[in-house]
Amino acid sequence: MQQNFPAPDAVLSPPPWLMQGEAFILNYWLTPSFIRQAQDFRLAPSALGRAVQVLLVRCRSSPVGPYDELLILDHPLIAKRRLSSIPKILVSTGISAAHGQQLWGLPKELAQFEWHEQGQDVSCAIHFNRQSMALRLKKMKSPRCFYINSHHLPAAMLKISQAQPDRRYQFSPQFRGHFSKLAGAQWQDTQDIFPDFSQARHLQSFYAPEFKLVFPEARIQQK
Template sequence: MPGPVPDSVPEDPEGTRASCPPAPWRFRGKLWAGLLPLRRPLPVPGDLRPLVSPSLLAVGLVRYREGTLRYDELAIGPLVRRGRRAGLLVDRIWVDDAVSVRGGRDIWGLPKELAEFVWTDTGGRTAVRVADRDGPLAELVLGAGRPGLPGVPLPLPGFSGSPGRRLFVPGRLRGTLRPGTLTVTSWPERLPALERTTTRLAVAVDPFRMTVPGPMRR
């Protein structure tokens, strides 16, 4: 059963017109990303193809600390491709800022929802608890190894929308790439069922500079 609804989840802007900055959005911050094995394959829409096994769930945690807006974000979905384009199909995404929700929906067609993020840093590791109005979403422990080369350019592409109205977002960032760890300590039944709670592959980028341009329609 879901836990109690957090009192501090921001007000959902659905039904309002929270103003949002136009694209591109530019940020500085840190992120962690990894692949978690699932008990059952994720469904992939017919206009897309799996990039890796559909039994792997991509999970991304981002802290946008400076730039167009400041907020935290959790996104999950399969890695997919369409022709020569590849990226994350954003199946679910939560943020703690109402303006980000409105911009995500209106500009990029992202199914952003509001949530509360509670972060704890201990001994070089970062823990985060995420909850929305239906209760707890996830608890994760994140780690980052020693930095590699600074200023590494990295693509950050993604797909949103639906078949017939598919959007492609050619995001990009530049930052310090590190080996990462991502461990799930709590995961509700309403999310895809995990086979394991530790990632097969994880990275951290800390710090980064990111640009998210307007979407491209296909």
């Protein structure tokens, strides 16, 4: 259930937002049965299945300070003529949650993130609604990095639409950074916190030790 944070009387940190940090980008192929089983997380239905991305982010710098987040970036099939959306997102600070809900219609919910890192192994425990889950990631020992700029991708992939009861938000984030392949990812005890992606087909995933992300002002339409 979405937590309702009181919106500031005035937007303290208006867009555009420049954020920097590190990110793990996990790619999965979801079958129609997986999507049906995860319907509580508001994944768009699909009779064919499709790919989605899960992002685990350590934002070291933003207009509202550092914070962590775990989110699903849902990419419906282009043939369905639907824009991408973020149906599930957990963040570590209330101020990020309040601004995300107010400025971009993001369903941010407050959780606690606990990180452990040793060599190429990274573990993040996430505590939410008296439950706990863990995501264990393994970096490549000798990674080959490559540069990606959002301008290299089709514009349709970057358009995000967020629906709220009384309005709709549309925006297109821009990013750049160096990426390398990720060696592996394991999910543990997702419970009711997040879909159990250990039951989905894991595709090639990536690690960005340093990225820059710009969230522009959203176009807001009243319903």
